[in-house]
Amino acid sequence: MKISETQIQLIGSILGEDPARDLPLKNLTSFRIGGPADVVGFPKDAETLARLLKFARQEHIRYFVLGSGTNVLFHDEGFRGLIISPLRVKKLDVQTNKCHEAHIVAQCGTSLPMVVARSCRLGFTGLEPLWGIPGSIGGSIACNAGANGLSVGDFIEEVEIINRDGEIISLKKGSFSYGYRFCNLPRQSVVLQTCFKLMRSDPYQIHARLENFRSVRRSTQPHGFPSAGCVFKNPARDLSAGALIEKLGFKAMRCGGAEVSSVHANFIVNRNKAKASNVLELIDHITETAYKREGISLELEIRIVNPRENYV
Numbered sequence: 001m002k003i004s005e006t007q008i009q010l011i012g013s014i015l016g017e018d019p020a021r022d023l024p025l026k027n028l029t030s031f032r033i034g035g036p037a038d039v040v041g042f043p044k045d046a047e048t049l050a051r052l053l054k055f056a057r058q059e060h061i062r063y064f065v066l067g068s069g070t071n072v073l074f075h076d077e078g079f080r081g082l083i084i085s086p087l088r089v090k091k092l093d094v095q096t097n098k099c100h101e102a103h104i105v106a107q108c109g110t111s112l113p114m115v116v117a118r119s120c121r122l123g124f125t126g127l128e129p130l131w132g133i134p135g136s137i138g139g140s141i142a143c144n145a146g147a148n149g150l151s152v153g154d155f156i157e158e159v160e161i162i163n164r165d166g167e168i169i170s171l172k173k174g175s176f177s178y179g180y181r182f183c184n185l186p187r188q189s190v191v192l193q194t195c196f197k198l199m200r201s202d203p204y205q206i207h208a209r210l211e212n213f214r215s216v217r218r219s220t221q222p223h224g225f226p227s228a229g230c231v232f233k234n235p236a237r238d239l240s241a242g243a244l245i246e247k248l249g250f251k252a253m254r255c256g257g258a259e260v261s262s263v264h265a266n267f268i269v270n271r272n273k274a275k276a277s278n279v280l281e282l283i284d285h286i287t288e289t290a291y292k293r294e295g296i297s298l299e300l301e302i303r304i305v306n307p308r309e310n311y312v
């Protein structure tokens with residue numbers, strides 16, 4: 001159902017400003033792909049975010065919560081409904097204690113790279129392997145972003161979520177599960193903030209670890225063209241999706257403006273005004289070939305957002 005003018009005005013009064021209309025989603029994603037969203041709201045704080053979510057649910061408005069847009073592909077048609085972007089909900093607080101521990105409390109819109117950089121600069125270890133993963137804290141928890149054998153879930157002490165009834169509740173470590181690119185938070189919940197626990201360590205060692213992860217990433221991943229990171233999950237511990245796609249001969253294959261990266265075959269890059277349909281064609285082609293030739297069902301790591309799907 002289309003969002004009515006009255007509903008748009010009520011969204012504006014919750015936000016304290018007019019929401020954006022017909023905003024191209026390519027402006028909100030790292031892929032630089034995606035048609036217009038009917039309405040986009042940028043709540044300025046946690047309370048406004050909770051009120052907006054509650055309103056959208058009560059009014060049965062189709063909505064999608066978008067973080068930094070680094071792990072999503074929107075269609076060329078865009079999104080028929082409300083995009084809620086909590087990127088302005090971004091308080092960050094570091095509490096230290098006498099046991100050489102730090103509790104880093106970051107709201108959902110805080111950038112993960114900033115949290116990694118800040119904690120390392122302050123001399124707390126743990127997050128170095130995650131250096132270079134773009135995105136927001138909310139998105140990183142929803143996707144359980146990770147690299148080098150560790151993921152954000154490994155450092156979470158507590159997560160605060162807004163549940164499906166619009167209530168803010170706190171979940172301690174151990175009360176939810178997480179795994180390879182998933183986090184089992186209660187259905188329809190939105191991450192509001194998290195607390196990571198880190199330990200103090202030798203600043204020189206932290207710096208050396210960071211340098212190592214930085215150089216590995218720089219030498220193995222493409223730069224210069226927009227992307228959404230790895231497209232598929234690795235099919236097995238000892239088989240990376242990149243190696244499989246390369247073996248199938250897709251490296252550097254193009255469809256319109258989209259290309260399977262010649263640096264890392266699990267990245268599809270937007271070389272020149274690619275359309276979502278170009279990316280989807282490459283994805284279909286790779287998925288079908290992997291199944292036919294190797295009997296492997298590849299699973300997507302990126303999230304494809306359908307224009308008319310209900311995400312509530």
Ligand SMILES: Cc1cc2nc3c(=O)[nH]c(=O)nc-3n(C[C@H](O)[C@H](O)[C@H](O)COP(=O)(O)OP(=O)(O)OC[C@H]3O[C@@H](n4cnc5c(N)ncnc54)[C@H](O)[C@@H]3O)c2cc1C
Nearest residue numbers: 067068069070071135136138139140142145146190191229
């Ligand atoms: C160059 C590049 C390199 C990358 N490298 C890695 C890597 O090494 N490892 C890795 O894991 N990922 C990687 N990624 C993917 C991406 O950066 C991560 O998945 C990131 O954590 C997504 O965060 P985001 O804020 O951009 O989420 P978005 O893309 O905005 O959203 C992703 C999903 O999270 C949901 N979401 C967003 N915010 C919230 C919230 N507050 N509450 C509930 N759900 C929410 C969205 O609804 C969506 O389903 C890479 C991406 C790029 C472009």
